[in-house]
Structure formats: structure tokens, C-alpha cells
Amino acid sequence: MNRLLYILFLIFIFLFSFTPFWLLYLFSNFLYYFFFYVYRYRKSVVFSNLQRSFPDRSPEEIRTIAKAFYRHFCDLLVEAVKAFSMSDKEVLKRYRMTNPEILDPFFEKKRGVITVLGHYNNWEWGSVAVGMQVKHQPVAFYKPLSNKLIDKYIEKTRAKSGTQLISIQHTSHSFDSYKDIPGMFLMVADQSPSNLARSVWVKFLNQDTATLHGPEKHAIRSNMPVFFAQIRKVKRGYYEATLLPLVTEPRETSPGEITRMYMKALEDQILCEPQYWLWSHRRWKHKRS
Numbered sequence: 001m002n003r004l005l006y007i008l009f010l011i012f013i014f015l016f017s018f019t020p021f022w023l024l025y026l027f028s029n030f031l032y033y034f035f036f037y038v039y040r041y042r043k044s045v046v047f048s049n050l051q052r053s054f055p056d057r058s059p060e061e062i063r064t065i066a067k068a069f070y071r072h073f074c075d076l077l078v079e080a081v082k083a084f085s086m087s088d089k090e091v092l093k094r095y096r097m098t099n100p101e102i103l104d105p106f107f108e109k110k111r112g113v114i115t116v117l118g119h120y121n122n123w124e125w126g127s128v129a130v131g132m133q134v135k136h137q138p139v140a141f142y143k144p145l146s147n148k149l150i151d152k153y154i155e156k157t158r159a160k161s162g163t164q165l166i167s168i169q170h171t172s173h174s175f176d177s178y179k180d181i182p183g184m185f186l187m188v189a190d191q192s193p194s195n196l197a198r199s200v201w202v203k204f205l206n207q208d209t210a211t212l213h214g215p216e217k218h219a220i221r222s223n224m225p226v227f228f229a230q231i232r233k234v235k236r237g238y239y240e241a242t243l244l245p246l247v248t249e250p251r252e253t254s255p256g257e258i259t260r261m262y263m264k265a266l267e268d269q270i271l272c273e274p275q276y277w278l279w280s281h282r283r284w285k286h287k288r289s
Contacts, residue, residue, distance in 0.1 A: 006149035016078075017085030021237055024078045031074040036067065042280040046070075049279045053205035068275035075236065080124045084157055088132060091161070095122070095129035098242045103184065106225060107135040112175075112183040115243065116215050117229035118190035118266045119278035122239050126231065127186060129241075131162020136184035138163040141171055171214065175222050185224070187215045190266060192285050200259040201288055204267055208288045216258040219250040226250060226258055228265040233276055 016024070035041040046069065050062045057065075083091075106113050113136060117123055130138045140158070144167050145151040155165045163186075166174045175185070189212045193199040199210040219226050227243045234240055246261045247253055270277045 002147050002149055005147055006153070009150050009153070013081060013084045016081045019082075021082070024082060025075065025236060028071075028074040028078045031077060032071050035074060036070045041070075045282060046279045049283060050274075052207055052284070054274070055206060065274050066279070069277075069279050072233075072276055073278075073280065076122060076124070079122055079237070083125055083128055086128070088161070091125065091129050092132055094237055095125045095239045095241070097130065097133040098240055100133045100135075100243070102227075102243050102245070103134055103136055107182050110180070110182050112136065112178055112181075112185065112222065112224050113227060114185045114187060114215055114219050114224045115227045115229050116187050116189050116246075116262045117231065118269075119188060119281065120190075120266065120269060121231040121233050121276045123188060123231070125239060126229065126241055127158060127163050127165075128161045130184065130186065134184055136182050137178070138184045138186060139174060139178065140165055140186040141168045141174075141188075142166075143168055171218070175218050179222075185218070186229075187218075189215050189262065190283070191281065192283055196286055199286075200256045202256075202260050202263045204263050205270065207284055209263070209284065210286045210288070211259050211263055213259070215262065216250070216256070219247070219258055220253070223249070223251050226262070228262055230265070230269055233273075 019027075036043070043066075046066050047062065050057075050065055054062065054065075086094075103113060117126070127138070127140045140163050142165055145154070158165045178185075191212070193210050193212045195213075196210055198213050200213050200216070202209055202211055204211070215226065218224070225248045226246045228246055230242045230244055232240045232242070244265060246265065247258055250258060
């Protein structure tokens with residue numbers, strides 16, 4: 001069964017490789033109507049998250065944001081598949097880092113950095129584009145797929161663009177292995193933590209929110225500067241990422257300070273354009289006791 005799914009996966013990627021973007025987005029439009037009106041994919045989760053995050057918004061405003069989110073979400077689906085067949089030139093054309101030179105002083109000192117980001121705009125293309133635009137060795141952490149063939153394929157395609165994919169189970173080991181190589185560790189850290197006892201609680205989008213402790217822990221342990229990747233959707237299929245410095249000397253911060261800075265940066269971005277965050281994930285599963 002795994003091999004059959006892998007073959008179907010490759011066929012799907014092959015078909016997408018010949019499909020122009022204008023046709024992909026027509027397909028995305030169809031997916032939007034299907035997910036929002038027919039299948040109603042996680043609609044209760046999306047509306048509940050929006051209502052709790054924006055209690056001052058009217059039902060009409062909440063529905064407008066939700067519909068815009070589903071349109072963007074369907075764009076993400078087709079863009080994620082298209083990423084496997086995009087040329088380097090196409091990637092650089094559609095996903096530009098505005099200030100990669102901000103990392104150069106740390107690279108010259110052979111000092112690694114941590115870049116935190118959220119499930120906002122297109123983070124998948126970011127993992128492909130970053131390796132072509134920074135001097136550091138990009139390292140992205142991910143949860144391996146159950147299908148080992150597909151998982152290996154994804155790992156190889158990311159490596160071709162310069163990004164090293166590493167299982168979240170080997171996070172600590174990877175920081176140790178890059179002590180002599182200036183790495184850029186990409187950490188998507190806005191998901192709900194599995195270890196509630198070690199999480200950091202912050203006020204986020206009008207709610208008490210448990211957050212992952214990993215980025216702050218590794219920043220202090222390895223004394224790595226922390227940057228926030230602010231991703232902007234220029235227009236359909238085009239993105240820009242700007243690196244915002246959060247802290248250059250993490251060992252001089254107080255407990256929870258780095259996490260609060262990161263979550264505040266993410267919150268500011270969401271409040272500006274809420275439709276581009278992943279509202280379909282169950283972010284607030286845990287409640288503060």
C-alpha cells in the first residue's frame with residue numbers, strides 16, 4: 001500500500017509540473033467551494049478560533065475572514081505540490097527574502113542563528129527558497145511521514161534546494177552537530193505543545209495560550225541570535241520574507257522573554273492580515289489550570 005501511494009504521489013507531482021500557475025489557481029478556486037460549502041472542512045474549528053480571537057468582530061466580519069482564509073488555504077495546497085517541480089529561478093521569482101544580508105555578520109563569525117516563524121502565508125515555499133538566498137546552512141525541523149518512501153522523497157527535494165530536513169525527534173542532536181557550521185535553524189513554533197508542563201503561557205489573540213519552549217531553550221543553550229520571519233503575501237503566488245531581529249544575546253534574557261517576543265511578533269502580523277494564518281488547526285486545545 002505504501003508503494004502504491006508513493007507511485008500515485010509521484011504521478012500527481014508529475015502532472016502538476018506541467019500545469020501552469022493560472023490553471024492551478026483555477027483548481028484552487030474549485031477546492032475553495034468544495035472545502036467551504038460542501039465538505040465544510042474543519043469549519044467549526046475555524047469559526048470558533050476566529051470568534052474567540054476577535055470577540056469584537058461581527059458575525060459578518062468573521063465570515064469574511066473565514067472565507068478569505070479558505071481561499072488562501074486552497075492556494076497553499078496547490079502551491080505545496082507545485083513546489084516539488086519548480087525551478088530555482090521560479091522559486092526566487094515568487095519567494096524573495098528582502099534582507100538576507102542581516103545574517104552576514106553572524107555568518108562571518110561562524111555563529112548559527114534561529115529563525116522562528118508561524119503557520120502564516122506560505123511557510124513551505126520558505127523552506128525551499130531560503131537555501132538559495134542566505135549564506136548559512138538552513139536546517140528545518142519536521143514531523144516525519146508514516147510513508148517512508150514519500151518522506152524520503154521530500155527530504156531529498158528539500159536538500160537539493162539547500163535545506164536540510166531533520167526530524168523533530170533529533171532537534172537537540174542537530175544543534176550539537178552544527179557547532180562548527182553556521183546553521184540557520186528554521187523553527188515553526190506556533191502549534192499546540194504536546195508537553196504542557198514545559199510550555200510557556202502567553203496572552204495571544206485574546207486568549208491564554210500554551211506555547212512551545214523549544215526555540216527559547218535552544219537559543220539560550222547554544223547562545224544563538226533569534227530572528228522572526230515576517231512573511232507577506234505580495235499577490236497570489238508571490239511572497240516576501242523579512243527577517244526581524246528579536247534578540248542577539250539570548251543568555252541575557254529572562255525566562256519566557258524570547259517566547260513572548262516571538263508570539264507578539266506573530267500576533268501583530270496576524271492582526272494586520274488575519275486571513276493568512278492557519279485557523280484550521282486546534283491551537284487552543286489546552287487550558288491553563
